Amino acid sequence: MIIDLNSAQNSSVRKQYDVCICGTGPAGITVARVLAKQGKKVALFEGGDLEYSEISQSCYDGESIGVQYWDAVRTARLRFFGGTSNHWAGRCAYFDEVDFEQRHYFGLPGWPITRADVFQHFDAACSILDISKDAFQASHKSKWKGNNFRFSESTLSPPTRFGTKYYSEFKESSKIDVYINANLTNISLNDNHDAATSFEVRNYSNQKFFFQARKYVIALGSIENARLLLNCDKQVNTGIGNQNDMVGRCFMEHFNVNFGRFISDDSPIWQHGGIQLNPSEDLIRKMQIGNAVLSFDINSTPASYGRLRVLKQTIRESICKSDSLTDISRNFVDFDCPGDGIISSLIEQTPNPDSRVFLGAEKDMFGLRRVKLDWKINAADNKTIRTLGIEAAKEMARIGLSRVQLADFILDESIDIREYGLHAHQMGTTRMSEDPKYGVVDKNLRIHGFKNIFVAGSSVFPTGGGTNPTLTVVMLSERLGHHLADEH
Numbered sequence: 001m002i003i004d005l006n007s008a009q010n011s012s013v014r015k016q017y018d019v020c021i022c023g024t025g026p027a028g029i030t031v032a033r034v035l036a037k038q039g040k041k042v043a044l045f046e047g048g049d050l051e052y053s054e055i056s057q058s059c060y061d062g063e064s065i066g067v068q069y070w071d072a073v074r075t076a077r078l079r080f081f082g083g084t085s086n087h088w089a090g091r092c093a094y095f096d097e098v099d100f101e102q103r104h105y106f107g108l109p110g111w112p113i114t115r116a117d118v119f120q121h122f123d124a125a126c127s128i129l130d131i132s133k134d135a136f137q138a139s140h141k142s143k144w145k146g147n148n149f150r151f152s153e154s155t156l157s158p159p160t161r162f163g164t165k166y167y168s169e170f171k172e173s174s175k176i177d178v179y180i181n182a183n184l185t186n187i188s189l190n191d192n193h194d195a196a197t198s199f200e201v202r203n204y205s206n207q208k209f210f211f212q213a214r215k216y217v218i219a220l221g222s223i224e225n226a227r228l229l230l231n232c233d234k235q236v237n238t239g240i241g242n243q244n245d246m247v248g249r250c251f252m253e254h255f256n257v258n259f260g261r262f263i264s265d266d267s268p269i270w271q272h273g274g275i276q277l278n279p280s281e282d283l284i285r286k287m288q289i290g291n292a293v294l295s296f297d298i299n300s301t302p303a304s305y306g307r308l309r310v311l312k313q314t315i316r317e318s319i320c321k322s323d324s325l326t327d328i329s330r331n332f333v334d335f336d337c338p339g340d341g342i343i344s345s346l347i348e349q350t351p352n353p354d355s356r357v358f359l360g361a362e363k364d365m366f367g368l369r370r371v372k373l374d375w376k377i378n379a380a381d382n383k384t385i386r387t388l389g390i391e392a393a394k395e396m397a398r399i400g401l402s403r404v405q406l407a408d409f410i411l412d413e414s415i416d417i418r419e420y421g422l423h424a425h426q427m428g429t430t431r432m433s434e435d436p437k438y439g440v441v442d443k444n445l446r447i448h449g450f451k452n453i454f455v456a457g458s459s460v461f462p463t464g465g466g467t468n469p470t471l472t473v474v475m476l477s478e479r480l481g482h483h484l485a486d487e488h
């Protein structure tokens, strides 16, 4: 059933459930469906409407005070039914074994669970994301000839829009009640302050409803999971789960640094426009760096038009025959010869406690303090970026596939890295750790110190891996759903 809390009467709304879940993005919807299939009665809350509304989206307003990137706080996430899946791009890939290892050089513990724990839910996640488990393909069919890199494997979801896909299922469901225009504004606690007793949820008339359950899950996205927990400071003044000052810390993104350009040879590898490489797991361990995908994409050769077309083409071809003339031309214009390309990237960020989400003084319409995002990049991140650039160029030269011209800031550490780019993959603000000193949730995604409050989404990632996060978010959410259904 789908219920609009804007028009619901307090007296007519059911208030008791097995599990209350807030957030209808990939994480919240996945947990809810697993529980419903196991016979649990679930309330699923969505702050927005079925479609985009400015009143809901404005609750995401906040301030970005650290390294700036494309409106990270407001528009890199969507606040309506289906969440940010309403504009995700659908690239799916999986974390490597090395991503789950304890990489001590990161300075914080890594994942407290294994890759196998997560991958138990691979088939289910593929079906949810409308991808075939056999569709993960390397970016080229041949075997990579070098030792330090390998072709990266990925596939594309249509992309699945979770709200659209599951609307009818929820409408017909006798197990899941979806409440829209239902904003979670507080989690009430028992007298011992070690368990939740209700979700306080408000509609846009600011009318309060209280929903009770045995277990509670927040799945609000990385920035908002931290914001909500920090705002729940009426009964515990640090905010829920923040007894060790870890909520909001270790905010991570994936960098998209432009490493420079390359000139391809005539190998058939380049026929389809480009390749994507991952560093080998050995290289990551040996150099003590993060994981990544490096994309070598061939530019399309600019077409010439008009009466001077033939002359322009002849000049371009002549310049391209000479390395020195090509270099001179590049000093003046963005000059491409056939087979030239650029190297872009998706690079893992170090979990860094100083890179964080915290609360500002300004409040939203429900009285919740707005976020400040202080995205920080440290020396270890710069080391990962520069090492990968240099090692990729060396590998290309070794196997003779292309000549790489690295950006000056890769080779010269005295020059600042020009832009860190973005992928809108927000992670890490309620990290998973067995030791509460280094994280907010345990390996079952239960908030340390609280019996029945759980967190879903990429905010629980202890490290961010070198690939897109949503497949892993969905696998972890499946795992959480089964844990909640099985646990007494």
Ligand SMILES: Cc1cc2nc3c(=O)[nH]c(=O)nc-3n(C[C@H](O)[C@H](O)[C@H](O)COP(=O)(O)OP(=O)(O)OC[C@H]3O[C@@H](n4cnc5c(N)ncnc54)[C@H](O)[C@@H]3O)c2cc1C
Binding pocket: 022, 023, 024, 025, 026, 027, 028, 045, 046, 047, 048, 075, 076, 077, 078, 079, 080, 081, 082, 083, 084, 085, 087, 088, 089, 090, 091, 092, 182, 183, 184, 185, 219, 220, 221, 222, 224, 228, 423, 424, 425, 426, 456, 457, 458, 468, 469, 470, 471, 473
């Ligand atoms: C432009 C873009 C492209 C992307 N492309 C890719 C890609 O190719 N591959 C990939 O793996 N990932 C991609 N991502 C990331 C992907 O979208 C996220 O990983 C995914 O949406 C996270 O799911 P989630 O459920 O944790 O959070 P969200 O999808 O953000 O869902 C959070 C939900 O919580 C609700 N909510 C928030 N606060 C409240 C509240 N107080 N009360 C009630 N409800 C609330 C929101 O309305 C929303 O429904 C992309 C992201 C962006 C922005």
